[in-house]
Amino acid sequence: MASVGLVGLGVMGRNLALNLSRRGYKVVVYNRTKEVTDRFISGYGGSGLTPAYSPDEVARKLDAPRIILLMVTAGKAVDDVIRSISPYLSSGDVLSDLGNSHFRDTQRREFSLDPSGIHYCGVGVSGGEEGALRGPSIMVGGPSKAWEILKKPMSDISARAFDGTPCASWVGEDGAGHYVKMVHNAIEYVVMELIGECYGVFKALDFSNGEISDIFQLWNEGRSKSYLLEISAKVLRRKDELSGGDLVDKILDSAEQKGTGKWAAESCLELGVPAFSFAVAALDRSMSSFKLVREKASSLEPNRVNKPNLGRREAQEALGTAFSGAQLCAYAQGFSLLEAARNEYGWHTDLAEVARIWQGGCIIRADLLKQIREALLSGAHDSILLDPDIHREIVKCDKAWRNVVSRALEARIPLPGFTSTLAYRDSLFTERLPANLIQALRDYFGAHTYRRVDREGVFHTDWSGG
Ligand SMILES: NC(=O)c1ccc[n+]([C@@H]2O[C@H](COP(=O)([O-])OP(=O)(O)OC[C@H]3O[C@@H](n4cnc5c(N)ncnc54)[C@H](OP(=O)(O)O)[C@@H]3O)[C@@H](O)[C@H]2O)c1
Incomplete structure (x- = not known):
């Protein structure tokens, strides 16, 4: 038997x-x-x-x-x-x-x-x-x-x-097991998006695939050590058996997806969890598959991408720091979605335990899961970014992160992953967002009402009188 x-x-x-x-x-x-x-x-x-x-x-x-x-x-x-x-x-x-x-x-x-x-x-x-x-x-x-x-x-x-x-x-x-796996895959989408964007910036600065591989290898020996960085370094070194050049240069820039990334984005919308980067990472794969439209559009603006105004050494250091901050934000969005789901569905999901079992074997295994687990054990359930150590880390990344993103955007390099993680970080740490104006507009055209900062209750204004 x-x-x-x-x-x-x-x-x-x-x-x-x-x-x-x-x-x-x-x-x-x-x-x-x-x-x-x-x-x-x-x-x-x-x-x-x-x-x-x-x-x-x-x-x-x-x-x-x-x-x-x-x-x-x-x-x-x-x-x-x-x-x-x-x-x-x-x-x-x-x-x-x-x-x-x-x-x-x-x-x-x-x-x-x-x-x-x-x-x-x-x-x-x-x-x-x-x-x-x-x-x-x-x-x-x-x-x-x-x-x-x-x-x-x-x-x-x-x-x-x-x-x-x-x-x-x-x-x-x-459904908790499959939900946790779905969130794992959504984090995987974002981290791959970020690694792809780093590669894009390095290419715009004329780094060779071998040099980019060395940089990823170096990052992988430090704070950002992860399986995805490790295999990115290997992929960039692989030669093409058919042409002899680097295999990565021969691969069509059209990324596919099987569904878990899309499901995670749908779940964010359903539960009202602002994990911007999950939607962005799935949708940027869709953008990559708009290959024919992109070819037509880019022919209207030949040579539109400039070299970012960054020295090679500066780019390497700033991108490494930006990657480390953005990666933390990717995991933060995942744990925030898990927290909302366990409340919504009544699951007894132990988030620190999830951070532990993702430390080995899985695609998003990374050294930072040790620190994330500790943050969750100390009760950082609202967001791991509020944990004092992780927060300090994010603040340390800020300057380089913003600098490299703005230099690359000026050069017209698309960075949906880096900009969305940064937007997530900025929105989360902003006490008053401009949503008051959105509420006023909703009330103006749809009488949707609004709440006030200075008194309880629900209000409606007759805006025609103003
Ligand atoms: N590949 C990965 O890296 C990976 C990682 C994690 C999770 N997964 C998930 O694991 C599952 C299996 O993936 P896989 O890569 O092993 O797939 P796979 O190689 O395509 O194998 C699919 C298996 O499903 C069987 N099957 C298909 N339709 C069936 C039906 N109607 N009734 C009975 N058997 C049926 C096939 O049997 P036949 O031989 O008769 O066609 C085959 O044994 C998928 O849900 C996948 O998303 C995959």
């Missing part, structure tokens, strides 16, 4: 199955297409994996309570698999979706399985193909009873945080 069932032997499923079997788990594996299962089993020499060729065979080969992990394409496939396997499961079994499902789908699925007693979990997994094999970050959502059953296997296969603890944890009820 096996202790874990794994359904879906695509890129992620295969590696998770191997990871589990390497840690001594007996795994029964099943894939919709029989040949995929056979190919996987024949290519694998170990003894921990057993094939199954139907959902009921998966159920029959598992010890109780059963643990079944689904790693199939998000959307209809998850509903199809649940429908096919749930009749063979019993009360107390744990059925978990480890794909990138929308948290509302997860809530719906948990609700519909609840009467059967089957524990349904939505689990965020980050780390890509490599992480699935060697140790991902695992964000488990669902009934806390299910976590008691999932805790050991999920902890065993996960990465390790800075203190050596497993990067796997329960992050809240029903």
Whole structure:
């Protein structure tokens, strides 16, 4: 008998199955297409994996309570698999979706399985193909009873945080696991946007790809150390096997997206959370895919981009500082969205615990998560930017951040990531925003009323008289 069932032997499923079997788990594996299962089993020499060729065979080969992990394409496939396997499961079994499902789908699925007693979990997994094999970050959502059953296997296969603890944890009820993964991806979008913008400024200053790679490598040895900086340095060094030049120069500047960034931006609008940069990072990918329009438009203004008025050394230092401040603002927006979501949906999400399990295995792992966790442990739930140490850090970045952004904007280099993070920082620290005038205008044309700073109540003015 096996202790874990794994359904879906695509890129992620295969590696998770191997990871589990390497840690001594007996795994029964099943894939919709029989040949995929056979190919996987024949290519694998170990003894921990057993094939199954139907959902009921998966159920029959598992010890109780059963643990079944689904790693199939998000959307209809998850509903199809649940429908096919749930009749063979019993009360107390744990059925978990480890794909990138929308948290509302997860809530719906948990609700519909609840009467059967089957524990349904939505689990965020980050780390890509490599992480699935060697140790991902695992964000488990669902009934806390299910976590008691999932805790050991999920902890065993996960990465390790800075203190050596497993990067796997329960992050809240029903859709919380997939929500936390969605926010993880939104932060990933912003950090990638910022790294891309740094690359753009360096290119405008005629730095070579190799030089930019060296700079990213250097930043990665300091305060901004992160997985995304590390791989950016590697990507910029990769040669193209077809042309011999740098591969990055041959890649079309049209970025794609699968949905989690858009979902996070939608959730910000729904919950009224001002995480500007999440929308900007997703929409700037859309701008990049407006390639044909951009080609036409740029032909109307040839040579419009100038060299920023920055020395090479100055640019390197100022951008490094700006990146560090902007990156903190990206994470701040993520934790602020998580705080709003846990209040809205009644989840018992421990934000400091999220900062801990993102320290290893996942795409946004970064040294700054140590400081963020400490800030959250000291109660900086309104915003991590209000934590005294983080605030001091942000203030230190200010001068260089503004200088490099204004020099680059003067040179007409688009910087939606840097400007949106800076706007977030400035708006958050501004006590009185000009929204009073917006309220007056709304009242003028729509009688929408307004509140006053000097007395309680709701007011309306007959503006025609003024
Ligand atoms: N790739 C990553 O880096 C990564 C990272 C984190 C999370 N994820 C998420 O993990 C999930 C799996 O990703 P992946 O990269 O492993 O995908 P993948 O390689 O495309 O594999 C998809 C799997 O889903 C199965 N499937 C598709 N439709 C099905 C259906 N209607 N019924 C039953 N099985 C069905 C496929 O079976 P067949 O072989 O029969 O087609 C295949 O085993 C996705 O939700 C993805 O977003 C991916």
